[in-house]
Amino acid sequence: MPETKYLIITNNPLSSPSKEEKLLFICGTALDVLVKVRDHMHEGWELITHPLTGNIKPSQIRFKTIYLRYSGNDKPDVLTVSLISDTIYLLERTKPENLNEETINDLMFIDWELSKMN
Template sequence: MIITNNNKVYEKYKSDYKIYYKECSFKEILLYVRDRVHEGHILLTHPLSSSIKPNETPYKSVLISDYKESLDYKSLTIIENAILTYDKFKKDKDYTVELTDRIMNDFKIVDLSIIENALK
């Protein structure tokens, strides 16, 4: 299952995979993934994959199992640490940069590329 706030990921994979798409913040995606992990889903990609810091991009796509098992503590630790890292970056580097449509599109393409490679 793909969890994303990137419409390019949604449009490309909506017919091929279970997908949860919502226009929301990066952190809201992390929180949604955490809630799914609590239900028994397993992380299949790291929620902070890529060299782009979480405070620098608004888009995030994460792969999780589409089945549920018992709580996977490794997945839980990873997603909880990702949320803490996100909060730390937002706190330590709280600055606002105007993201033009072109920059936003570039971030969408980078996120899409990461998911494409993970799916291979």
């Protein structure tokens, strides 16, 4: 049985992979992370984590950590691609709130904590 491959795509500097995972760090926004996730889904990767975890308002999303598993499927799952696409659409149409540094650091920590649950 082939070894399962896992990938973390994130813009959160607190994120770090375990021995089984690779990390793709995106120097950009949460929206940039989601676009990269969608691209990977069209290359045989499956979504493991939901793109809107943590009940954080879209206008406050600064950091996003998404876990993927390699399936090798030629055709991605329509429902999860739709989920990512809908989330991208939501963030594209949401104006980010002006947040102070403490709040931004809190959001970074929340994303990191949520990602450890996977």
